Amino acid sequence: MNAEIIAVGTEILLGDIVNTNAQYISRELANLGINVYKQEVVGDNEERVLESFKNAFENSDIIITTGGLGPTPDDLTKEMAAKYFNKELVLHKESYENLKKFFDKGGRELVGSNEKQVYFPKDAIVLKNDHGTAPGAIIEGDNGKKIVVLPGPPREMKPMFDNYVVPYLKQFTDSVLVSKVLRTFGIGESRMAEVVNDLIVNQTNPTVAPYAKDIEAILRITAKAKNEKEAEELIKPVEKEIRRRLEEYIYGEGETSLENVVGELLVKKGIKIATAESCTGGMVAEKLINYPGISESFLEGAVTYSNEAKMKRLGVKKETLDKYGAVSKETAREMAEGIAKAAGADLGVSTTGIAGPGGGTAEKPVGLVYIGVYYKGSCLVKEFNFTGDRNRVRVRTTMSALDLVRRTIKE
Amino acid sequence: MNAEIIAVGTEILLGDIVNTNAQYISRELANLGINVYKQEVVGDNEERVLESFKNAFENSDIIITTGGLGPTPDDLTKEMAAKYFNKELVLHKESYENLKKFFDKGGRELVGSNEKQVYFPKDAIVLKNDHGTAPGAIIEGDNGKKIVVLPGPPREMKPMFDNYVVPYLKQFTDSVLVSKVLRTFGIGESRMAEVVNDLIVNQTNPTVAPYAKDIEAILRITAKAKNEKEAEELIKPVEKEIRRRLEEYIYGEGETSLENVVGELLVKKGIKIATAESCTGGMVAEKLINYPGISESFLEGAVTYSNEAKMKRLGVKKETLDKYGAVSKETAREMAEGIAKAAGADLGVSTTGIAGPGGGTAEKPVGLVYIGVYYKGSCLVKEFNFTGDRNRVRVRTTMSALDLVRRTIKE
Numbered sequence: 001m002n003a004e005i006i007a008v009g010t011e012i013l014l015g016d017i018v019n020t021n022a023q024y025i026s027r028e029l030a031n032l033g034i035n036v037y038k039q040e041v042v043g044d045n046e047e048r049v050l051e052s053f054k055n056a057f058e059n060s061d062i063i064i065t066t067g068g069l070g071p072t073p074d075d076l077t078k079e080m081a082a083k084y085f086n087k088e089l090v091l092h093k094e095s096y097e098n099l100k101k102f103f104d105k106g107g108r109e110l111v112g113s114n115e116k117q118v119y120f121p122k123d124a125i126v127l128k129n130d131h132g133t134a135p136g137a138i139i140e141g142d143n144g145k146k147i148v149v150l151p152g153p154p155r156e157m158k159p160m161f162d163n164y165v166v167p168y169l170k171q172f173t174d175s176v177l178v179s180k181v182l183r184t185f186g187i188g189e190s191r192m193a194e195v196v197n198d199l200i201v202n203q204t205n206p207t208v209a210p211y212a213k214d215i216e217a218i219l220r221i222t223a224k225a226k227n228e229k230e231a232e233e234l235i236k237p238v239e240k241e242i243r244r245r246l247e248e249y250i251y252g253e254g255e256t257s258l259e260n261v262v263g264e265l266l267v268k269k270g271i272k273i274a275t276a277e278s279c280t281g282g283m284v285a286e287k288l289i290n291y292p293g294i295s296e297s298f299l300e301g302a303v304t305y306s307n308e309a310k311m312k313r314l315g316v317k318k319e320t321l322d323k324y325g326a327v328s329k330e331t332a333r334e335m336a337e338g339i340a341k342a343a344g345a346d347l348g349v350s351t352t353g354i355a356g357p358g359g360g361t362a363e364k365p366v367g368l369v370y371i372g373v374y375y376k377g378s379c380l381v382k383e384f385n386f387t388g389d390r391n392r393v394r395v396r397t398t399m400s401a402l403d404l405v406r407r408t409i410k411e
Numbered sequence: 412m413n414a415e416i417i418a419v420g421t422e423i424l425l426g427d428i429v430n431t432n433a434q435y436i437s438r439e440l441a442n443l444g445i446n447v448y449k450q451e452v453v454g455d456n457e458e459r460v461l462e463s464f465k466n467a468f469e470n471s472d473i474i475i476t477t478g479g480l481g482p483t484p485d486d487l488t489k490e491m492a493a494k495y496f497n498k499e500l501v502l503h504k505e506s507y508e509n510l511k512k513f514f515d516k517g518g519r520e521l522v523g524s525n526e527k528q529v530y531f532p533k534d535a536i537v538l539k540n541d542h543g544t545a546p547g548a549i550i551e552g553d554n555g556k557k558i559v560v561l562p563g564p565p566r567e568m569k570p571m572f573d574n575y576v577v578p579y580l581k582q583f584t585d586s587v588l589v590s591k592v593l594r595t596f597g598i599g600e601s602r603m604a605e606v607v608n609d610l611i612v613n614q615t616n617p618t619v620a621p622y623a624k625d626i627e628a629i630l631r632i633t634a635k636a637k638n639e640k641e642a643e644e645l646i647k648p649v650e651k652e653i654r655r656r657l658e659e660y661i662y663g664e665g666e667t668s669l670e671n672v673v674g675e676l677l678v679k680k681g682i683k684i685a686t687a688e689s690c691t692g693g694m695v696a697e698k699l700i701n702y703p704g705i706s707e708s709f710l711e712g713a714v715t716y717s718n719e720a721k722m723k724r725l726g727v728k729k730e731t732l733d734k735y736g737a738v739s740k741e742t743a744r745e746m747a748e749g750i751a752k753a754a755g756a757d758l759g760v761s762t763t764g765i766a767g768p769g770g771g772t773a774e775k776p777v778g779l780v781y782i783g784v785y786y787k788g789s790c791l792v793k794e795f796n797f798t799g800d801r802n803r804v805r806v807r808t809t810m811s812a813l814d815l816v817r818r819t820i821k822e
Contacts, residue, residue, distance in 0.1 A: 011622050013447040015438025016631075018431050022452070027426025036424040038459075041433070041450035048449075055466065071601045072621065073612075105778075105798060114601060131799065153623075155803075211427070275693075275714065281700025282686075282693025285714040289692025292768055292801060294716070300724065301714025303686070303696040309711040309754070343720070357703060390703060 001172050002037040003029055004056040008068035008077045009152060010043040021066040021150075021157055028161060031177045031222065032169055034062075044068060049080040057145050064165075067152030069134040071113040077149050078137065082121035085141040089119040092126050095135045102133060127164040132156040138168060178231035179222045180239060184249035185258055185403045189217040195245050199238065206234050208242070215396055216258070219246075251406060258402045263291025265409055266298075266347075273405070274343035275301040276314050276335040278326065278352040279369065283398040300343040304335070314338030327352050329370055329381045336372030336379055347409070348374040349401050353384075355393045367393055371401045373408050380408065412583050413448045414440055415467040419479035419488045420563060421454040432477040432561075432568055439572060443580055444588045444635060445473075455485040464495045468556050473583075475576070478563030480545040482524040488560050489548065493532035496552040500530040503537050506546045513544060538575040543567040549579060589642035590633045591650060595660035596669055596814045600628040606656050610649065617645050619653070626810055627669070630657075662817055669813045674702025676820055677709075677758075684816070685754035686712040687725050687746040689737065689763040690780065694809040711754040715746070725749030738763050740781055740792045747783030747790055758820070759785040762812050764795075766804045778804055782812045784819050791819065 005026065007019050022039045029036050037059045042052045049068075056063050068077030082089050095118040103110040117134045120126055127136035129151060136150045136157075148165055150157045170176075184192060193200060193210045196219065200208045206223035219242060223234035243250060252261045266273055266288075275285045285301030288294055302313045307326055310316040316334040324330040332350050340348025353369030360366035367386040372379055382404060386396045416433050423430050433450045440447050448470045453463045460479075467474050479488030493500050506529040514521040528545045531537055538547035540562060547561045559576055561568045595603060600623040604611060607630065610619045617634035632649050636642035654661060663672045677684055677699075686696045696712030699705055713724045718737055721727040727745040735741040743761050751759025764780030771777035778797040783790055793815060797807045 010620070012434075013437055013450060014441045015434045015436070015447075016622070017624075018429060018434045019450070020429050023423075023426045023429045025426070026424055030425050036426075037454075039424060039430070039452035043448075052449075072604050074620075102798060105796060107796070111601075111605070113605065131803070277693070279700075280697070281709075282688070282696035282712055282714065285693035286691070286697050286805075289690075289714070289716060290802060290805070298692075298714075298716050300717070300720040301693050301712075303693060303700070303709075303712025303714070305700060305706055305709050306711070313711065391701060394697075394701070 001034050001062065002060040003034050003062045003064060004037050004060040005039045006049075006052055006056060006063055006065045007039075007041045007152075008044060008049055008065055009041070010045075010074075012041045012067075013043050021152070021154055024154065024158060025064055025066070025161060028166065029064075029169075031179055032166065033173045033175060033177055033224070034169065044074040044076060046076055046080060049076065050084060053080065053084045053147065061144070062146045062148065062169075064148045064150065066150050066157055069117065069136065069149060069151050071116050071134075075116070078120065081137075081139050081147040081149055084147070085121060085139060087121040087123070087139070090122050091115075092118050092120050092135070095120075095126055095128075098128070099133055125168070127160050129156055130159055130163070136160050136164070138165070175224050175226060176228055176231055177222055177224050178228055178235065179220050180235050181254055182219045182221070182239070182242060182246075182250050183252045183256065183258075184217050184219070184246060185215075185251050185399060187217055187246070187249045192217045192219065192246065192249070196242055199241065203238060206231075206238055208238065215399055217249075251403065258399055258406070259287040259290050262402050262406050263288060263294050263297070265406065267293050267296050269409060271297060271347055271409055272299050272343075272345040273297055273347045273349065274299045274339045274345035276339035276348060276350040277301070277303050278305055278310070278335070278350075279355045280351045280394050280398045280401070281305060283394055284349060284351060284401050287398060287402060299345045300339070302339055302342075310335060314342065325364070327354055327364055327368060327370065329383065332370035332372035332381045333374075333379050336374035336381075340374045346375065347405065348372075349405055350374075351397050351401050353386075353393065353397055355390045355397075357390060369393065369397045369400075371397065371404055373401075373404050375408050380404070412445050412473065413471040414445050414473045414475060415448050415471040416450045417460075417463055417467065417474055417476045418450075418452045418563075419455060419460055419476055420452070421456075421485075423452045423478075424454050431565055432563070435565065435569060436475055436477070436572060439577065440475075440580075441588055441590075443577065444584045444586045445580065455479060455487060457487055457491060460487060460491040461495060464491065464558065472555070473557045473559065473580075475559045475561065477561050477568055480528065480547065480560060480562050482527050482545075486527070489531065492548075492550050492558040492560055495558070496532060496550060498532040498534070498550070501533050502526075503529050503531050503546070506531075506537055506539075509539070510544060536579070538571050540567055541570055541574070547571050547575070549576070586635050586637060587639055587642055588633055588635050589639055589646065590631055591646050592665055593630045593632070593650070593653060593657075593661050594663045594667065594669075595628050595630070595657060596626075596662050596810060598628055598657070598660045603628045603630065603657065603660070607653055610653065614649060617642075617649055619649065626807055662814065669810055669817070670698040671702050673813050673817050674699060674705050674708070676817060678704050678707050680820060682708060682758055682820055683710050683754075683756040684708055684758045684760065685710045685750045685756035687750035687759060687761040688712070688714050689716055689721070689746070689761075690766045691762045691805050691809045691812070692716060694805055695760060695762060695812050698809060698813060710756045711750070713750055713753075721746060725753065736775070738765055738775055738779060738781065740794065743781035743783035743792045744785075744790050747785035747792075751785045757786065758816065759783075760812055760816055761785075762808050764797075764804065764808055766801045766808075768801060780804070780808045780811075782808065782815055784812075784815050786819050791815070
């Protein structure tokens with residue numbers, strides 16, 4: 001089965017945004033064993049969109065579009081799909097009720113232009129949008145061809161694709177691809193690939209593929225089999241071998257995140273945590289609090305960017321700051337211990353560093369960071385030298401702090 | 412002049428990498444006043460690449476390709492361009508010498524497959540690769556059509572495009588496109604589009620286009636003229652009219668962000684700020700600290716997720732928490748005032764709310780948020796009802812808090 005992915009949006013042709021949706025959908029289709037013949041981006045223009053549909057169906061059985069489902073006249077993907085298949089647009093009651101509820105909740109009136117979002121080609125399978133107002137749809141033509149229209153924003157498109165489109169597409173594939181994802185932190189993608197290179201090169205079923213995502217390195221094991229159970233059996237021994245080589249770095253598997261894993265560990269073990277942040281400026285606390293159950297464990301966070309705040313809030317000594325500076329092993333130690341004691345927490349984690357772009361010296365360059373973890377009366381401080389811009393340094397520091405907490409409490 | 416951007420690479424169709432090159436080239440072409448008709452990704456397959464060239468030239472005068480210039484048999488972009496224009500491939504001496512030097516330097520022998528990289532269609536303009544081994548080329552057909560072939564890795568492609576392709580393209584443009592972006596917050600994309608709908612529909616030069624990015628709504632005014640100055644003159648009256656209607660919501664223009672605008676305002680006015688966060692868990696502080704100059708203004712942040720921390724750190728009264736709850740106007744007020752006084756700041760900003768997924772009640776549903784801003788002795792508290800998942804509610808709360816600070820101090 002061939003598929004073509006068409007993004008509809010003049011803003012992509014103007015270079016305003018990167019078309020990350022195409023990558024996401026391509027990878028998911030590959031997992032389903034569906035061949036992507038082409039990716040395309042076309043402007044918000046009736047003729048061009050129709051022309052793209054026509055051309056794509058010369059080689060493909062299914063078109064998946066992203067974008068152009070919104071309330072403005074520029075949004076015309078659904079309309080062109082209807083036109084291509086010669087179907088009229090009809091109001092979808094359930095979607096209308098959902099949209100109305102959404103507007104009522106926000107205290108706003110549902111105006112005409114918004115109603116456009118809940119009209120669909122007759123007989124279309126409407127796909128609920130769990131993260132926005134524009135539902136998607138699967139439109140099946142009399143000629144056996146199909147157009148799946150999805151919203152443009154990735155946070156709306158991805159769950160819709162996973163929850164509603166993947167189950168639909170499965171009927172067209174006679175084998176299943178099952179993937180298992182192992183997530184690592186603290187080892188680069190290329191180093192990780194080296195360690196398991198023989199598996200990457202020699203394995204054909206399952207395959208082993210490394211990839212980098214933000215600042216973590218991920219290994220995906222993918223098996224092809226008649227059913228899920230067989231695929232899982234194929235994966236097992238390979239996973240075991242990978243874990244033997246990389247166990248230290250693997251923090252989780254599947255759809256999770258370092259902050260979720262740390263949040264779960266903290267709550268499960270009943271450990272109370274407090275944070276003291278300088279260069280990360282609240283990002284460590286913010287990540288932890290992203291874990292819904294964290295209120296049982298998170299006591300308090302202090303963002304102490306200035307020296308005054310470090311002394312006043314955390315009890316960092318003036319002599320320490322004078323002698324070693326704010327970015328030092330000693331300050332990180334006093335910060336971690338200081339917040340743990342001030343908050344009455346079991347564990348205190350601290351960050352201090354030079355995120356840049358200014359503030360670096362020959363002795364203490366931009367990217368120098370100290371992370372402290374105080375736990376059960378002793379304090380571990382680690383030094384890092386990160387590369388990248390201000391935001392990158394702060395994100396790396398945050399993730400490294402979470403990983404250090406994970407390693408400290410995992411036993 | 413119309414252009415089409417074609418990425419050649421099966422790895423993109425498999426979803427292994429995101430096609431960021433298309434965005435880069437699109438934006439640069441827009442700046443040159445060259446219209447991008449389509450972006451496309453095609454696999455490493457002779458027929459399909461030729462077919463794409465043929466189709467693209469039906470609407471476009473120039474094709475810009477990325478990828479497929481390397482030494483392997485899969486790399487076939489240049490070869491297909493030669494075939495399309497019916498030109499033979501000849502060795503380019505200068506490129507050969509450069510390649511040989513590169514291999515000598517690495518102590519390696521130049522083997523046959525690598526020589527493939529320095530063969531080009533006859534009469535092609537060869538583009539030096541300052542960051543890799545595969546040069547690019549501009550190939551002009553007898554029919555006036557042009558194919559520009561560029562390497563796939565962005566760090567090779569970008570400088571080649573800037574240094575050699577842009578100067579070449581300038582001869583074909585007698586006009587420039589100048590865009591001005593106005594960024595708004597606090598008004599949805601559809602509501603904003605309604606307010607300026609007559610301008611969107613009736614304006615042709617400049618054009619006015621709305622779009623949504625994360626949780627802000629953006630308006631782009633784009634004028635076409637002989638030179639930049641003329642284009643700017645065309646933009647002025649339209650911008651003035653838009654500002655007249657939307658002034659309250661416009662927080663900045665061009666490449667900026669709400670946190671940068673707030674950071675700049677704080678530093679420029681010498682206002683000292685402190686933050687007290689519950690549901691946002693440090694995100695407000697984290698955003699502010701993303702602004703590099705903020706250390707002059709940011710005194711301290713408190714992440715007080717628990718009631719104990721709210722009382723201990725911020726002096727929120729037990730009676731207030733008992734009577735009104737942690738998520739209430741009254742608590743938000745005491746938090747904002749409490750952190751301002753504890754930190755000795757001019758301005759204190761607080762957030763408290765129910766981010767979900769749990770914790771909601773009929774009276775206080777998920778998404779209910781209070782934001783407080785204490786400034787110069789008085790405190791403003793606003794109530795919000797946000798929709799979306801936990802992260803969305805937290806991001807919206809954070810951005811709304813920054814916007815409330817902006818509105819408070821902008822006069």
